[in-house]
Amino acid sequence: MKRFLSLVLVLALVAAMGIFSTALAADDGFVDGKFTETRHIKVEIFNRNNDGGSDPTNNPFTEYIKQGMLEKYNVEVEYVSVGRWTEVDDINNLLATGEAPDICVTYSYPTIQTFADMGGVIDLNPYLTEYKDQLGDLWGLLEDYNIYYDQNPETKTVWALEAVLADRARLNTFIRKDWLDKLGLAMPTTEEEFYNCLVAFRDNAETLLGADAAKMVPYSTSTDIGWRNDLLSISKVPEDVDDATLYVYGYDDRHLLYPNYKEGIRVLNKWYNEGLVWKDFGLYTDSTAEDDMMKAGYVGAFMHNWDYPFRNNDDSIEANLIRNVGPDAAFVAVDCFKNEAGITRKYLADRIDRKVFFPATNKEPLASLLYVNFISNPDTIKFLQTGKEGVNHEITADGAYKTLPATGEWVMNSGMNIDYTITVNGLNIGEATEASRALNYSSVPAEIVIGAHEAAIANGRTAKHYNVGDITAETDVGTSLTAKRDALLTQAVSASVDQFDAVYDAGMADYLASGGQAIIDERAEKLLAVYNEAPAAK
Amino acid sequence: MSWGTYMRRYGTLYLLLILPIAFFVIFRYTPMSYILLAFKKNNILVPPWQVPWAKNNGFEWFIKAFQDQNFLAALRNTIFLNLLDLLIGTPMPILMALLLNELAFPKYKRVTQTILYLPHFLSWVIISSISLRLFATNDGMINKLMGTSIPFLGTEGNWRAMYIVLGIWKECGWNTIIYLAALTGISPELYEAAEVDGASRLRKIWHITLPGIRSTIIVLLIMNLGHILGSEFDRPFTLSNPLVVGASKTISIFVYERGIQGSQFSLSTAVGLFQSVVCVIFLLLSNSLAKRFGERGIW
Incomplete structure (x- = not known):
């Protein structure tokens, strides 16, 4: 028996060494931080199919990366484009057919988890440990927090690296400043004042819009109510809510399950029934119709991404407003939704963004990690985010980067080339960042942008990150729960006031029964097991 | 006839069959082996036959x-949407074919037919955006013209009605083609004889035209019954909005959400297989029913 056991042990050792040596063999010929033989990796890149954009797999920016990787590490880079708006579907297909790029990027962690469960994703932990010395730039940018953000506390596996969210501003409330002036109203500082502004817009439609009075929309929103009404909904969450509650009820990135969330939706429902909200918002599933109304000057106020009306330079909502309405027309940010403690509390996003992972078909984990390292290098980020001097930007007297409208191949397909800087989202160019951000929007004065950014992060709170390992209930249900949430909120807002509770509660019951409750329960259970904490709210 | 002479005479025909059969075997039946996914836990890295059976x-x-x-x-x-389609959508092209058949001027008839076919070539994506501009509750053209705000697309009941109406609008003209073809097969002598007997137009339609296309109607009905559980994707998906998901989520959308978006390939394969099996059962049932009533059926 003893002999048999020792034989088994020896065999196991040999087998383990075999696996180990083949793993290392792939990285043979790596001398002084550079491969002796040229390696080849494929990298996923989003394709946004922008009008007048360039080929996302081949332009001056990819050329910069390709050359840099070849010179620095002797690694050849090839880009594989994936539709930005169908990324999860596309990645699923590529993974399923075994044709996934060596470096994949997605916003959806459950997708990665699903494939990891099948053995389709490389565990980065051993590579990170072994090659830490080679990955200085990666560590410098991501730090342990983002690198080990998704590490399983038991198995220690790391399926994905979390990119850094450099700018954590989420959204703002915008209101037509010129309308307020015209009606002699002050900038609203409370929910009630904001409501009064909307009523004034509605009642003075003829003064404000003349012949187009019938097109007046005091407050516009979309079927993504969770996002587009966040500041109002969140203002109903108690100020003293504890971290454990925010975690257990924090699955939905729109805060749907936060305590007292329903009351914010109730307010919107009331506004809707008073004719203050765009009546047909529930029918439109894309944003063009609403954007057009904002650009034409029919919309009085809305909530959206903190810089939404400033985006797209000459085609921005602000630029269109000035063209269509006049030089005074402008949306400005107001920060007026206070919670019971009188604070305009905002729940900011955690320091994480997209997720970078290597599928099991990746035969070049070291070369791929070096790519991620290269893309995290401050010089690389600066070049990709600001482009070429004189073409994409000019440097002002105080050292800030002012964006110029580039043309031809130098056009960035995504704002600040976010699609290439896969480890960071948001301007991240050191000391010049704050001043440069405001100069990023060529159609809007810097002080308006600065004001909007300040409003968006004022009184921000970030929910604590608890790393309790995989929540199995969260796998597979993501898209169907998102659809449920949007349907429930859209239906509740459009219901009559006396039907509101019935519609909201039925929708919420359906949401919980379709997987929401299972997630809450599992989160609570694991939180208790790993951290010995329990949420105060129920 | 001996085997040898038979093969000498018809052998080339069998030879010709090899290609289509190969096509079906390679592209239709071989991929079907992945139906096994419905009974196993999907794993992208291992072919389904190597995975153990599910619980x-x-x-x-x-x-x-x-x-x-x-x-x-x-x-x-x-089932509900398909039943409505079957009950309301099936008689429409028959009615239209009868009307077209009564048109006297051949040129006028041809132009009318062409116009009726055109909506068939529009995709559901286009139709859904047109319908949104037309039927939106407040901003839609129809409501603006009438000065009303009827939620054509905003309540479940109305949405179902619009789903059926738009389906008829799109496909009705196109579906008349088969009936019109069947109508040309009716002997003109029958009409002449009826006229001699003094039959009115309606009488002729009732006693000659309709019986003349009866078997066509039944074949199409059988084929439609075979689709009772089948579901289009584009139509409900593009027409839907968050207000009416309670009526518009069909199996195809369920499979899309769970399978393609949520990577639950085993679950969606199982659902797809269930759908196909029920469709085949319906097809067989309706076919044998048709035969019992003295019709030819589809095979």
Whole structure:
């Protein structure tokens, strides 16, 4: 028996060494931080199919990366484009057919988890440990927090690296400043004042819009109510809510399950029934119709991404407003939704963004990690985010980067080339960042942008990150729960006031029964097991 | 006839069959081996035949689907919308074919026919955006013209009606083609004889035209019954909006959400397989029913 056991042990050792040596063999010929033989990796890149954009797999920016990787590490880079708006579907297909790029990027962690469960994703932990010395730039940018953000506390596996969210501003409330002036109203500082502004817009439609009075929309929103009404909904969450509650009820990135969330939706429902909200918002599933109304000057106020009306330079909502309405027309940010403690509390996003992972078909984990390292290098980020001097930007007297409208191949397909800087989202160019951000929007004065950014992060709170390992209930249900949430909120807002509770509660019951409750329960259970904490709210 | 002479005479025909059969075997039946996914836990790295059977003798996913209220809702919606389509959508092209058949001027008839076919070539994506501009509750053209705000697309009941109406609008003209072809097969002598007997137009339609296309109607009905559980994707998906998901989530959308978006390939394969099996059963049943009533059926 003893002999048999020792034989088994020896065999196991040999087998383990075999696996180990083949793993290392792939990285043979790596001398002084550079491969002796040229390696080849494929990298996923989003394709946004922008009008007048360039080929996302081949332009001056990819050329910069390709050359840099070849010179620095002797690694050849090839880009594989994936539709930005169908990324999860596309990645699923590529993974399923075994044709996934060596470096994949997605916003959806459950997708990665699903494939990891099948053995389709490389565990980065051993590579990170072994090659830490080679990955200085990666560590410098991501730090342990983002690198080990998704590490399983038991198995220690790391399926994905979390990119850094450099700018954590989420959204703002915008209101037509010129309308307020015209009606002699002050900038609203409370929910009630904001409501009064909307009523004034509605009642003075003829003064404000003349012949187009019938097109007046005091407050516009979309079927993504969770996002587009966040500041109002969140203002109903108690100020003293504890971290454990925010975690257990924090699955939905729109805060749907936060305590007292329903009351914010109730307010919107009331506004809707008073004719203050765009009546047909529930029918439109894309944003063009609403954007057009904002650009034409029919919309009085809305909530959206903190810089939404400033985006797209000459085609921005602000630029269109000035063209269509006049030089005074402008949306400005107001920060007026206070919670019971009188604070305009905002729940900011955690320091994480997209997720970078290597599928099991990746035969070049070291070369791929070096790519991620290269893309995290401050010089690389600066070049990709600001482009070429004189073409994409000019440097002002105080050292800030002012964006110029580039043309031809130098056009960035995504704002600040976010699609290439896969480890960071948001301007991240050191000391010049704050001043440069405001100069990023060529159609809007810097002080308006600065004001909007300040409003968006004022009184921000970030929910604590608890790393309790995989929540199995969260796998597979993501898209169907998102659809449920949007349907429930859209239906509740459009219901009559006396039907509101019935519609909201039925929708919420359906949401919980379709997987929401299972997630809450599992989160609570694991939180208790790993951290010995329990949420105060129920 | 001996085997040898038979093969000498018809051998080339069998030779010609090889290509189409190869096509079906390679592109239709071989991929079907992945139906096994419905009984196993999907794994992208291992072919399905190497994966062990799922729980409950392999029926785990079927059980899961039937315990899932979302699947049951999708099943109900699919059957309901298809039944409405069958009841309201089937007679329409017949009616239209009869009307077209009565048109006297050949040129006028041809132009009318062409115009009727055109909507068939529009995709559902286009139709859904047109319908949104036309039928939106407040901003829609129809409501603006009438000065009303009827939620054509905003309540479940209205949405179902619009779903059926738009379906008829798109396909009715196109579906007349087969009936019109069948109508040309009716002997003109019958009409002449009826005229001699003094039959009116309606009488002729009732006693000659309709019986003349009866078998065509029944074949098409059988084929439609075969689709009772089948579901289009584009039509409900593009026409839907968050206000009416309770009526518009069909099996195809369920499969899309769970399978393609949520990577639950086993569950969606199981649902797809269930759908196909029920369709085949319906097809066989309706076919044998048709035969019992003295019709030819489809095979």
